[in-house]
Amino acid sequence: MxxxxxxxxxxxxxxxxxxxxxxxxxxxxxxxxxxxxxxxxxxxxxxxxxxxxxxxxxxxxxxxxxxxxxxxxxxxxxxxxxxxxxxxVSGNLNIAAYSSIATHWLPTVIREFHKDYPNISVNLLDGVWQEVENNLEEQKADIGFYSYQPMIRHHWIPLREDEMVVAVPKNHPLAQQEAVRISDIEKEPLIMPAFGSDIDVVNVLKEENIKVEYQFSTLQNYSALGMVEKEMGLLITNQLITKGRTNNLKLLPFDPPRYITLGIAVPLENRRIPAVVKFVEYAKRILME
The missing domain is CATH 1.10.10.10 (Winged helix-like DNA-binding domain superfamily/Winged helix DNA-binding domain)
Known part of the structure; x- marks a missing residue:
């Protein structure tokens, strides 16, 4: 061939x-x-x-x-x-990641990595959990950055815990509270990212055995945040996604607090690829500080 x-x-x-x-x-x-x-x-x-x-x-x-x-x-x-x-060292490195990680974490890692390995081309594929996982499974990506789920079959490296929060418009009655319980938002209109299948949000609702009706959904959380700002509903999300987007809304932690684990997934067959090994070293050093 x-x-x-x-x-x-x-x-x-x-x-x-x-x-x-x-x-x-x-x-x-x-x-x-x-x-x-x-x-x-x-x-x-x-x-x-x-x-x-x-x-x-x-x-x-x-x-x-x-x-x-x-x-x-x-x-x-x-x-x-x-x-x-x-x-x-030279070659190509394909990285699949949450959009929030691709926006807020990976640029620094890629910059430092590129300084030492300028002959390695880095291609970034951002998306929701299912897209990151599919890119790994279909061998379109060498490394994945997303949230841990028990069904992950790849080698897993935890990086940081990220708190789940509820984004509400600043003039919403809940904005006066310091935290929210699931019962506080059970009857509120929710905006659902990933067209209703955001795995981190679904897990929160599933743990409480809550089924919600939603009128608005979108692929990316960033679009959903814009809808919250326009007072179209509330959004359950992780805090990293909201970085730099809190001017016209308020973030409320859950009571009790809820967290997801963000980290690196490396398919077992990729663990010996030199560029993968080097990039993981840089990511761990920079992101775990």
């Missing part, structure tokens, strides 16, 4: 665009199109479905994607290890 064609194929389906793949790998769009046609010829059947909105993998290609990702990952590991032996 031609690994360059394989890597271009994976980037094209991940981005949904041959044009983006051409830019990434410094080819012309026609050159990339010819390479993908040649890759399909090598395999013996079509791999891409071309639409007006971009490209999608065919049904047969879906069966090959895990194998292609694994082959490319092994090639990346080989190149990084060879580079480390030569004394010049």
């Amino acid at each position: 031609d690994l360059l064609k394989a890597k271009i194929f994976l980037y094209a389906i991940d981005s949904g665009s041959l044009t983006k793949a051409a830019t990434k790998f410094d080819y012309t769009p026609s050159g990339i199109s010819h390479m993908m046609s040649a890759f399909e010829k090598d395999v013996g059947f079509p791999l891409l479905t071309r639409t007006k909105n971009g490209v999608l993998p065919t049904e047969n290609a879906q069966k090959l994607i895990p194998i292609i990702r694994a082959e490319c990952q092994w090639d990346e590991r080989f190149m990084q290890t060879a580079s480390e032996i030569r004394g010049m």
